[in-house]
Amino acid sequence: MLDTVASLGSLVFLGFILGMRHATDADHVIAIATIVSRQRSLRGSALIGAAWGVGHTLTILVVGSAIILFGIVIPPRIGLGMEFAVGVMLIVLGVLTLTGMGRVIGQATGYGHTHPPGPASDDRIHAHGDFVHRHVHGPGAAGHGHREDATALARLDVRFRGLAPYQWLRPLVVGVVHGLAGSAAVALLVLAAVRDPIWAMTYLMLFGIGTIAGMMLITLVLSAPFSFTASKLPRFNWQLRAASGLVSFAFGLVLIYQIGFVDGGLFTDHPVWEPH
Numbered sequence: 001m002l003d004t005v006a007s008l009g010s011l012v013f014l015g016f017i018l019g020m021r022h023a024t025d026a027d028h029v030i031a032i033a034t035i036v037s038r039q040r041s042l043r044g045s046a047l048i049g050a051a052w053g054v055g056h057t058l059t060i061l062v063v064g065s066a067i068i069l070f071g072i073v074i075p076p077r078i079g080l081g082m083e084f085a086v087g088v089m090l091i092v093l094g095v096l097t098l099t100g101m102g103r104v105i106g107q108a109t110g111y112g113h114t115h116p117p118g119p120a121s122d123d124r125i126h127a128h129g130d131f132v133h134r135h136v137h138g139p140g141a142a143g144h145g146h147r148e149d150a151t152a153l154a155r156l157d158v159r160f161r162g163l164a165p166y167q168w169l170r171p172l173v174v175g176v177v178h179g180l181a182g183s184a185a186v187a188l189l190v191l192a193a194v195r196d197p198i199w200a201m202t203y204l205m206l207f208g209i210g211t212i213a214g215m216m217l218i219t220l221v222l223s224a225p226f227s228f229t230a231s232k233l234p235r236f237n238w239q240l241r242a243a244s245g246l247v248s249f250a251f252g253l254v255l256i257y258q259i260g261f262v263d264g265g266l267f268t269d270h271p272v273w274e275p276h
Helices: 002-022 026-036 042-070 076-098 101-109 140-144 152-160 164-193 197-232 234-262
Strands: 122-128 131-137
Touching: 002 164, 002 197, 026 042, 026 076, 026 164, 026 197, 026 234, 042 164, 042 197, 076 164, 076 234, 164 197, 197 234
Parallel strands: none
Antiparallel strands: 122 131
8 A cells, every 4th residue: 555655656746847847848948938038037037937837737737637537538629729729829929029020120220210419318228118229318308209108018017017917917828728738648648647536636736836847947047048138238139039939930830730731630631639
């Protein structure tokens, strides 16, 4: 009896380790990179990683519990559809990151709008929220050229920054979508090794906690170059952001093609889904 409990305990602990490993999957890293590219603090990035992990864990627990406790079988087309949603989401994240990059690039490199320098002015690159731009600074509002909240994102920040959902909704939703794509595979893996529902649920819980911890570490590593270059190397910062958006967009296209027409055949008459 004790040997059985010890074996199950070791397996459950393995769930935590595999959860941390699960956070390093390529689609997870690419998705979270496009989100933390806008962050300028390591603390904020770690919280974004935690929000992603919570969303992922919630879905794993809900879908995984339904499979383990009630024996629900997910049809191939639905399973492929959940994985297809990840590809769509990566494309959307890439587009959102790339949207407006032309204006940011122009301002950061000095090829955007210019103001004639005055005797008490200072031409500098700076940011309002997520909007990086360059113009003359001087004494008073006239020297600045616009109010601090005179950008679209700044207005949103002023209006909604006090609301927790505004800060964490996007990584939470991204985590939920990723959880949908991987929940069936995780649950089936648990069922193959653990027959006791309580231990299986414990495994899922620790797998989710491991995923949260792993994603927090990953976001800290990913956000470091974005945070450092935001103020010190603005040109390199927008290059990093553009690269993250392009990678997310391209990876999403490849994933959609593979799931829709090649490996999965979602859009064919005979879809084939093997959770992995």
